[in-house]
Amino acid sequence: MKALIYVKKSRSLGSIFFSRRTHSRAGCIRQINQDRPHADPMKIARLPFIVIVLGLLVSPFATVSAMYDGGTNVPQKYAEAVVFNAHETLRDMREQSNKKQAERERAREREGFRQNARYGEIRLLNYGTVLVKGRHWARCSVGQSWDGTTCTGTPVSATLGEAKELVRIMMRSGGYAGYTDWRLPTILELESLRVCESGYHSWTLGQIGGLANIPKSKNIRRSCNDLSEIRQPTIENTVFPSTPKGVFWSQTFHMRGPINPDFYVRYPTMKKLTPSNYALDFATGDISGHSVSRSYHIRLVRDAR
CATH class of the missing domain: 1.20.5 (Single alpha-helices involved in coiled-coils or other helix-helix interfaces)
Incomplete structure (x- = not known):
């Protein structure tokens, strides 16, 4: 009886080992598969998706x-x-x-911007005004009118005192083109409009003498070079149409009269000196001092803001 019980216990403990050793190959494989944990179906379903994503990343x-x-x-x-x-x-x-x-x-x-061969970039504005080299200019001389394409009428001629007073009256009367801060130009501003196709004279304003009361006058040529080849007027007519071939006032003084009233008593042979301002002759391109009692043309300018 004890021997039988021993045999049964020994078989129950060694049944797996015995069966793996003695059963057929198919039985062994079946037993092994039964011992393994079952595969997760969701993991198996995700495999194709993972392979596709990896392919897209690597390609x-x-x-x-x-x-x-x-x-x-x-x-x-x-x-x-x-x-x-x-x-x-x-x-x-x-x-x-x-x-x-x-x-x-x-x-x-x-907006009115144009490229000009002589002035660079300009801007044509309303009421016959134009921006040239950082200044706002009236395209017509004082006394002329802008008809939308050109200047018509006759420009006025006035002494320097009359010109200044005329500008003041215009500004008090409402100004021009919507602005009331127009003024006479400096000689440097007026010179910036001068066009000398034949070149410039070798003299500069700084070589005229101590009367050239202009900053940076050493770089400003006094006049155009060859008067026989000058295109008159010496200004860009497409920008400033109907400009007269004459002299225009500047506000830059050239010379004042003697301070000492005894000057002419002590020097009676000296011609009486009168105050003068610089002016530019657009017929020749010449810049020189002129007596303030002479009558010349007027062109208005204002600071562009």
Whole structure:
């Protein structure tokens, strides 16, 4: 009886080992599969999705490496297509840039901006005014009227005192073109409008003498070079139409009379000196001092803000 119980216990403890040793191969495989944990069905379903994502992530790097590996792994047609697309993209970029630049230029033209060969960029404004070299100018001389395309009428001629008073009356009466701060130009401002196609004289205002009371006068030429080849008037007529071939006042003084009243008593042979201001003759391009009692033309200017 004890022997039987021993045999049964020994078989119950060693049944698995015994069965793996003695059963057929199919039985062994079946037993092993029964011993393993069951696979998760969700993990198995996610495998194709993971493989696809990894493929999408790796493929661009593989393509870039193939493009820059010397071209050995890139088909010829594909390489040519890449180069053609680059040229086409660059061409499109330049076309878009040119279109934008043209649109900007058209917008500036609508706002009155123009390129002038002698004055650089100018801006034509309403009521016959123009921006030239940072100054706001009246295109017509005082006494003329702007008809929308040109200046009509006869410009006035006045002494320097009359010119200053005339400008003051105009400003008190409402001004011009919507502004009431017009004034006579300085000689440097007036000179900036001068155009000498034949060149300039070798003399500068600084070489005239101590009477040239102008900052930076050493750089300003006194007149145009060859009077026989001067185009009159010496101003850009497309910007300042119907400008008379005459002298225009500046507010820059040239010389004042002697302070000492005994000057002419002590020097009776000296011609009596009268105050003078600089003026510019647009017939010759000459800049010189003129007696304030003479009558010349007037052009208005204001500071551009």
